[in-house]
Amino acid sequence: MLNNLQLKDINPVIINLTGVRLLVLFALLAEAPKSAEEINTYFKQNNYPKDLFSIDTLRNDLNALRNAGCTISRADKSSNFKYNLLSHPFELNIDKNMALSFSKIYNKYLKIIPLPYLIAIDNLLTVLSSHTKDNNSAEILKGISIIKNIDKDIIKTLASAIRHSRTVIFQYKAPYIGLVDYEFIPEKFEIRSKKLYIDGYLTNYNRSSFLPVSRITSKVTEKIKTQKPTLIKREIYTTIYELKNTALLNFEENEEEKIIDTKEDKIIVEYKTDSFLKITQKVLSYGPNCTVLEPEGARIMIINALLKMKDMYINE
Secondary structure, eight states, rough: OGGGOOGOOOOOTTTTTHHHHHHHHHHHHHHBBBOOOHHHHHHHHHHHHOOOOOOHHHHHHHHHHHEEEEEEOSSSGGTOOOBBBBOOTOBBBHHHHHHHHHHHHHHHHHSOOOOOHHHHHHHHHHHHHHSSSOOOHHHHHHHHHHHTTOOOOHHHHHHHHHTTTTTEEEOOOOOOEEEEEEEEEEEEEETTTTTEEEEEEEETTTEEEEEEEEEEEEEEEESSSSSOOGOOOOOOEEEEEEEGGGGGTTTOOOOEEEEHHHHHHHOEEEEEEEEEHHHHHHHHTTTGGGGEEHHHHHHHHHHHHHHHHHHHHOOO
16 A cells, blocks of 8 residues: 555645545554654655654554554553554454355456466455454465465566566476476466466476476576577477266367367367376366376376375375
């Protein structure tokens, strides 16, 4: 809120300055405990159209917030002479059903939400959860966003590299290997199985790759000199599988998946992609209602993936 509030643009004739001052004071204390000096400095730096606070003005404003229902501690030695907003009456009454509705809507439109909005919604959900009285509802809100545990600077830098066709370097936590240094040409973001992936080309391995952004563990750095992704020839793999039962209910043809044969109670689908990981994810997403028909290499890959999952559960 503070980032969007331009105090220098306030017209004292139209807007009640005391009301604005109380709103800004509340926002400052909601961010973190503040001393009288820090509060005065903020107003000074943002050209508040009035003289700086006197201690009496500040005391009156704090009492006004207290009368509105805020609990604000005294600024004394025990608090390092800072005022602390302990509670306020402006929490949101979001119940469990409403929180679950937010989750349902988010997941329904997840794949068509533009990346900037995905970040904005993540920020909004964080604010909503912090101001929700019901703990269960707050936990549901906290868990909705697919990028809740991802450094947003990493996402923004990858997006910048895509726009400028640049190579990036970062550390990546690879399964079964650990931390490795990657030099990567990102091409696009994709959402699969409610996870954010970055699709591109690993230059140090000379192959296309599909990486979950959550496994990037370091700051992403753009390199000015790069090879344009459009110059990279990507190998395409074709897999044929059979879908039946509940897998038929939500199936829709797209650029990668095409129906090549239809039977009474099943369909045969041709899936073309440039990543073995995508093949595994796609087949496993259909559960027991999908059977890989060809090629034999894809069948073996899925069998091995299922055996690894079985071993993991047995070992647990």
